[in-house]
Amino acid sequence: MAAAVEIQGLSCRFGGVKALDAVDIRLSPGEVLGLIGPNGSGKTSLFNLLTGHHNPEAGAILLDGLDLAGQSPSQIARFGIARTFQNLRLLRRLSVYENVRAARHACAPLRDAFWLSPAARRQERDSLMNLLDIFGLSEKAQKTPAELTLVQMRHLEIARLLAADPKLVLLDEPAAGMTSAETQAITEVIATHVLPGRSAIVIEHKMQLVAALCPRIAVLNAGRKIADGPTGQVLADSAVRQSYFGAKPC
Amino acid sequence: MDAFTISVLSNIGLFSFLAISAWVLLICGEISFGQQAYFAIGAYAGGIATAVWQWPFALGVGFGVVLGAVIGGLVAWPTTRLSGMHYAIATLAFAEFVRSCLNVFSYQREVDGYLTGPDGANGFRDIRWAYEAGVEPLGYLGIIAAGLAAVIGLIACMARGRGMAQLRIVGEDPILAGMQGLNVNRIRIAAATLAGGIAALGGALYAHLATYVEPAQFGVMIGVHSLAYGLIGGLGTVFGPILGVLVDIGLLESLRVFSSYRMIVFGGLVALVLILRPRGILDEKTVRRIQAWLRR
């Protein structure tokens, strides 16, 4: 089920800011890539391009050989790309359960809008409650996201992403704002439930998580890819240390 | 039941169609000032079908509903791309367009020796199905109640299926909805179709109760009212807009002591409710709490 990704010469610009500048990244099926770089280096923008939220100025994105150019975000989601958001994007007025269920409406036939058989409802309920259970959220299923802690909200986003059963997952700073112990916990959840059988790109500043999950990392700086390779090797690279750790990460 | 109660209840029922229609769009994140257009379309189409073409009542009402739904979908097709305010004004423009077209729309045929049919600004008289079929006001109230029950039933089905959830997700965060694979435009067009059909059903029933309709009855004020009903009653459930109608028509008709200060009391009450509960009386949170309580 894992997808191969090929990003070729991808560029994107916001006004005068060149957010991405001719970035090439290849991902073979099942590969997990860590994406690091200072703030404002274009990591989130890369995700926004991958999910079709922005249009690239130049370059191409291929998912299993299929060109994503000109596809709408909803089509891209249905091709099997799902993501989380750096600034959490939850449905505030819907319950936690409905937030996870949001990922299940996409490919449903029109009839489902008006009628779901009790068996289908029960099946969906069971599978989603199982999912919430993994993240320790089944107790909170009928609460609103506002009643969750920040850590639980990040878990909820990952649960929603899993509910879509994607081929490529994009995690945008999944451990932002977490303590070391919480980071450890989410690292384990991601390793056991999210990554198996999927390709993934993980943006993260916490090396603890990156080192544990990503055998390979790429480094962006001011929109350019300045390094790409096995994690240990890249982190030892002096240019990377200069750009990344020279500028204080936050 | 005395005639007064019956007429108040009938009015509550008829306004509920309009209020639910505006509510469906609110759920979907769109403000429509123009649902009265579909009410008018339903009234005129249903009336023409039964009075001029002499169709059976059910068929005539069905014709009105289908026409309202189709036009609702067609209007939504170019307008859903528009953002908030623009959509609101576009719906207003369309409704006023419909009203001003009805002002010059004449279509009269001889039926039983009388000229029957809409006659521009003079209105459309003698939509006499209920009279000819011998349906009493109480019986007609039953018909209205059945229509309303059908609409509530449809929405309950959508709440059990995926429909309501899809509308709410699109309404809450269209960008996120897109990234969850939902086709936002298609869902909005579907919502507008549904809303058009519901309003048209109310209109067709209204025309046969009133027996007389005229373009001036379908002004902006009605549209703004029906929008306000959902916002007052609450966006959490389909009973919200109905509650809004009840508060306006029901409560104030019965509280006749206020007679001439009616709108001052009503306005103050609504403003107070909205300060305490910005999403209306039956907001999402309250509804969830009630559901949890019922489940126990």
Place this chain on the structure above:
Amino acid sequence: MLLDIVQNTLDGLAIGSAYGLLAIGFTLIFGVMRRLNIAFGPSIMVGIFAGAWLHSQWSAGMIPVFLATLAGAVLASAYVERISFAAIRGDAALASMASSFAIWMQLEEAVVHVFPGRTYAFPTLQTIPMLEIGPVFLRPEYLAMFLTAAALILLLQWILTRTRFGLEVRTLADNPEAARVSGVNVAQVAFLTFLLAAVIGGVAGFLIAATDGQITPKIGLWATMKGLIAMVIGGLGSLRGALIGGLVLGVVEAQAQWFLGAAGREIVTYTLLFLALVMLPSGLAGRADAGARTEALRRL
């Protein structure tokens, strides 16, 4: 024919400048609050009736009537702001809109209560003779309308670009977050903006009432509709757009009224409005909807 068109354009520009003022009032409020105050027209209506009352009671002259109109509009607007906007905090644009509708109902009923008749007289400027410029005529009250509107817009321009308050209004409209961080007293600026909008709307209402010579409570709905439509035609969030939108609306209405009559005017106006919205979603001034902009700025 050509002459008619010129004459209609002149008349339309005059009425359109009043529409433009109404639209500017809406735009100021919408820009600063990101919420729609549909009770704007009815607040102006209160002012107009206050003026008419002064006129009928003491047959007051133009200037007291004018001041009473402004005072009425400002008071009613302050009431709307307190109840429907200041009291409803947080992300509740819909609630504010519904609440302003409720207050609209109150204002209208209150006015109907005090003025139970259908129409009332308002003092007019018709004492000044009709101006003739070659073959076209210019009604003096139209000229006054146009000139007053122009002066007011220049004054507003000065306030917005040269005063501290104006700077705060513009920061708030551009980027509420930045305004908050840089220490703008949001609640106070919002309140003052409301009052400023009420003054502008009051002037527009006065000009319109003084041209027509008679008023009904329906003028509240009318002013809200015209102002909203002109604002949206011009493109939300731009004062220049609001003015252009008002002028365009005025000219289109005047031409359609002349060539097609009242029923035709309505059909043409609303058809054009609908088409303009669909084909020029960013308005005549070419600026996108402020709401859409904030949505886009809400970063992923």
